[in-house]
Amino acid sequence: xxxxxxxxxxxxxxxxxxxxxxxxxxxxxxxxxxxxxxxxxxxxxxxxxxxxxxxxxxxxxxxxxxxxxxxxxxxxxxxxxxxxxxxxxxxxxxxxxxxxxxxxxxxxxx
Numbered sequence: 069x070x071x072x073x074x075x076x077x078x079x080x081x082x083x084x085x086x087x088x089x090x091x092x093x094x095x096x097x098x099x100x101x102x103x104x105x106x107x108x109x110x111x112x113x114x115x116x117x118x119x120x121x122x123x124x125x126x127x128x129x130x131x132x133x134x135x136x137x138x139x140x141x142x143x144x145x146x147x148x149x150x151x152x153x154x155x156x157x158x159x160x161x162x163x164x165x166x167x168x169x170x171x172x173x174x175x176x177x178x
Contacts, residue, residue, distance in 0.1 A: 074098070074121040075140055079161055079169035082172040083124065084138060086114075090146045091125030092157050092169050102137055116141050126154035137148060 074096045076082055083090035100107065100118035107115065116139035128137035133154040149167045149168060150155075161169035 074123075076121075076123060076143060076145070079171060081146040081148075081152060082123070082138075082143045083170065085142050087129075089136065090127040090128050090148075090152065091127030092152050092161060093123050094126055094160055097122045097124075100139075102146035106137075124143075126152065126156050126160070128153050138143065157159055 076096075078092055078093055078096065080093050081090060082093060098121055100120075100122050107118070109118070121140045123140065125136040125138060127134055150160070151163060151167075152169075157169065160172060162172055163169055165173050
């Protein structure tokens with residue numbers, strides 16, 4: 069399988085194109101890197117291609133916070149400016165004055 073560059077980056081807030089959740093990206097796989105069982109659990113009509121970046125998110129919806137694994141084709145940038153409530157976000161990231169998330173211990177200028 070051939071990988072390609074990721075469209076989104078660590079610390080970026082994204083939302084799912086179809087389902088009502090959003091989150092902060094904390095890791096990126098250049099291609100699918102989960103189990104076959106997980107991939108086949110997705111209904112065939114909406115199952116994403118494996119040859120694209122997949123993102124690990126500290127995710128939230130109206131009811132809960134959790135970790136999500138989402139294909140690039142199913143994500144879009146979240147421009148709401150609202151903070152993400154997931155408890156691990158504050159452990160891993162610092163929120164800047166302009167609402168971006170920077171990995172703790174890294175320069176805010178990058």
